[in-house]
Amino acid sequence: MSEQISPQDRRAPEQGAAPGYAERYGTALLPVFGTPQKILARGEGVHVWDTEGTRYLDLLAGIAVNTLGHAHPALLSAMTKQMGTLGHISNFFASAPQIELAEKLLELAQAPAGSGVFFANSGTEANETAFKIARRTGRPRILALSSSFHGRTMGALALTSKEAYRAPFEPLPGGVEFLPAGDEQALAAALAPGDVAAVFAEPIQGEAGVRPLDPEYLRALRRLTREHGTLLILDEVQTGMGRTGHWFAHQAIDGLQPDVMTLAKGLGGGFPVGAVISFGTEVHDLLQPGQHGTTFGGNPLAAAAGLAVIGTLVEEDLLAHVRSAGARLRNDVLGLGHPLIEDVRGSGLLLGIALAAPVAKQAAAAALAAGFIVNAPDDSTLRLAPPLIITDQELATFTAALPGLLDAVATVSAPEGEN
Structure with missing residues (x-):
């Protein structure tokens, strides 16, 4: 070899x-990162x-x-062409590639009218955004699962269960509780008081050893969060963009649609880009102007990369x-x-x-x-x-x-x- x-x-x-x-x-x-292998x-x-x-x-x-x-020639061509016209602008302005990529993601996610996209630069930033969306519900508690990994920045780290990652940086943002992954009874009990803003979950826990959540547990997550008015936030940073053979891993389960989904990794094909998709009007306006932002997120070059990746996945x-x-x-x-x-x-x-x-x-x-x-x-x-x-x-x-x-x-x- x-x-x-x-x-x-x-x-x-x-x-x-x-x-x-x-x-x-x-x-x-x-x-x-320690010593690089090569x-x-x-x-x-x-x-x-x-x-x-x-x-x-x-x-x-x-x-x-x-x-x-x-x-890949499609990605190389799209990014070279875009850089020759418009590489970066601030978010005081918009660009056609940014809008087209947002529309395409909403289409692929089968998001209903009133949904929206926020572009970031990485998975951890996408999860930070989702954390802030959850905070805006006004409810004090957020649930995450054992063996979860949602990122290394402070908010995303608060959602990540591994003690070795968390301990050196405590105190972390509060209000986060961890439930045993796959335990429907524990989930129901935690949601019962009616004060949980959101549940964060990865359809497949990649950093925990590629461990899928049971489809029945995911269905229970959707049913119970809906019953209690709690947001279901699916972290598809590692599982999205065709990685599992579906555009997003949760689409393998009929009728399972989150309230918020986070993406990154495969979306840019190697160029840093993350995204948050909100589903429906109830989530759309939780973050108001001035409450969140990014300098680079969704710039024309990143959007061109995302469009090239999606286009190639479809064409091939x-x-x-x-x-x-x-x-x-x-x-x-x-x-x-x-x-x-x-x-x-x-x-x-x-x-x-x-x-x-x-x-x-x-x-x-x-x-x-x-x-x-x-x-x-x-x-x-x-x-x-x-x-x-x-x-x-x-x-x-x-x-x-x-x-x-x-x-x-x-x-x-x-x-x-x-x-």
């Missing part, structure tokens, strides 16, 4: 040579190359961001491809019958390979060494979120390599004396 450059181009730097990029990274950037230089389609010339099959797509892979019928490719990949991985593979969770091309031992990080490192980019959101899950343009043949190269990768790390978890 790896494509190596010639030995003469791999020679060690001469004594006294300038430091390499890895060393310069450590002296120039804050250490919030320094990447370029990408094309579903592959990327590092600065040493080694090629990798990208099965992560920048964590579900690079919807069309790398250097990629949602159908995602459904079929994801189903085949799931079946092929399970069909390996490897003792370390317990299950494959998720939908479409957002899949988590559940392992029988806590060796996911070692397996991800072994995959990288073999020319495959995956990641381990927890100790026992390998996450796959490749570009939606990936072919069955390209996915099959990973499936073929997977048993060897797992065999190489199986001894990490074996009891002493066993192999």
Whole structure:
């Protein structure tokens, strides 16, 4: 899978040579991401190359961001054309691409009359916006779920359950309570007082190990929030824009429509863009002029990127491809019958390979060494979120390599004396 450059181009730097990029990274950037695994230089389609010339099959797509892979001609053309006319304007003005992208998102979301879109720059900013919408209801309580991840800024972090993320920054914005995901009785009890502004939920909890919420629980979320006048806010940052084989993951469940939905990641195909969609007139005017804003959100360049991504997904019928490719990949991985593979969770091309031992990080490192980019959101899950343009043949190269990768790390978890 790896494509190596010639030995003469791999020679060690001469004594006294300038430091390499890895060393310069450590002296120039804050250490919030730790040491980078590789320094990447370029990408094309579903592959990327590092600065040493080694090629990798990208099965992560920048964590579900690079919807069309790398250097896709439609995205490149649209953004180049837009930058040649109008790249950025303040939100004192509007642009045709901004309006067209908002209209297209409302159409794809099947949003009723009176709905609206707010553009941001990322998923965490979209969730900050949704948090403020919830506050504007006047109700004091907000519910989120165990194992949730909604972002790293202070408001989004308040909605994120992982203690290790939260503790260094407390006190966080208050009024947020966490419920066990999937527990309908706990949900009903929490909503009973009638003072809950909103419930935040991810249809598939990506950072928790690609764990889908049960469809019946999602139906209960919609029914109970509606009964109590509470907003249902679905975080589709990782699951939206065709990632699961539907425009948005909740659309796999007939009749399930949120009051607010947040988007980002795959919407811009690699260019930073987030969005919040409000459904219906009751939510539309909760945020009034002057109560929220953004400098870059929805600028012409971001909107052009979003339109190019959507247009390509439609033209190439990629949602159908995602459904079929994801189903085949799931079946092929399970069909390996490897003792370390317990299950494959998720939908479409957002899949988590559940392992029988806590060796996911070692397996991800072994995959990288073999020319495959995956990641381990927890100790026992390998996450796959490749570009939606990936072919069955390209996915099959990973499936073929997977048993060897797992065999190489199986001894990490074996009891002493066993192999």
